[in-house]
Amino acid sequence: MTGNIVAEISVVPIGTGGTGLSQYIAACIDILDGRKDLSYQLTPMGTIIEGPIDKIIEVARQMHEVPFNQGILRVVTTLKIDERRDELLTMSGKVESVMNKRQSAMGKQR
Amino acid sequence: MTGNIVAEISVVPIGTGGTGLSQYIAACIDILDGRKDLSYQLTPMGTIIEGPIDKIIEVARQMHEVPFNQGILRVVTTLKIDERRDELLTMSGKVESVMNKRQSAMGKQR
């Protein structure tokens, strides 16, 4: 059984002339915004997506295409997938789990 | 001139027996919590840090050590550094820059 997974994608256009990349990333985010089957969270270092693995691979493929459509001739895309089959991974659950461990550890210190 | 940079770190203990990793990540975060010279943000896929590059490398080295201190015998750590020297990169600035590009693009569509 495979349910939702959590993944991170980073799309880096090469040979842009300028140092700013936000216009390319903004266009990548547009692809995610149109999907109701996926949740996402934009971070300072990439985009985190939650959903079925095959849907995530599908949008990663589309996001990789975005800078080419904007005239860029080389793109380096990194997709990191974290899948767990003994229990469901969610974006919020992963962060809460770490915070809970921290609070319980602090509780012990008192 | 080099000022603050933005980096992402992921520490993965290998051979944990169980699937949960949050206890190790919680202990990694403790290292960041004690520092006044660095800002950080815990995401579902790693930890993003803002500060001087040498301080970030220093804490990355310490975070890599954490699972070994908890008895783990193999650790895979990934540190991704994004440094820009024509203007200052910040965690909030990077996300805002993308959001601004999205709003201005939407503005044009109307």
Place this chain on the structure above:
Amino acid sequence: MTGNIVAEISVVPIGTGGTGLSQYIAACIDILDGRKDLSYQLTPMGTIIEGPIDKIIEVARQMHEVPFNQGILRVVTTLKIDERRDELLTMSGKVESVMNKRQSAMGKQR
């Protein structure tokens, strides 16, 4: 037009009990060995693949599945894709291009 690309894949099983991962990686390589449409190169830090992007995504999906088939309950897979559309990227070409730059730079020093 999109031809062959070069990608790197790393499949990390979590919660293995032991520190050795080579049995899982060996089984991942079996998937690549059966394909005539892809070239690959095993490195100490991952597997590099050359071929059409959609074929590479297809085998990455299969390689991610391998540790689950061996009883592992959590897998972190990273796929990094480098695609260039102004000229063809190949595994050997990328390395040769760096070596050529080094030789010509050394030539200038004399």
Place this chain on the structure above:
Amino acid sequence: MTGNIVAEISVVPIGTGGTGLSQYIAACIDILDGRKDLSYQLTPMGTIIEGPIDKIIEVARQMHEVPFNQGILRVVTTLKIDERRDELLTMSGKVESVMNKRQSAMGKQR
């Protein structure tokens, strides 16, 4: 006790104007070439280094600086460290271990 580790580094200059990156990578390799305390292997997707962790972090820091010295204003560097403390990791040992698992598995099939 910590001995040699194996790491992978990738240095990506942003805003290069052109799509080719080999001139920057060639200059990064020069840094490794001068060191007798580290072994390295150039792959189509990065550079793999074997040696003491602190020496590797030191050269990673220097390699990240290279494109800035060549006039680039933004650099994204990724350093992935694989450290094992129950036995020594080497570049050749890691690949051989996978190949041995493959041969023994093939032996069983006969």
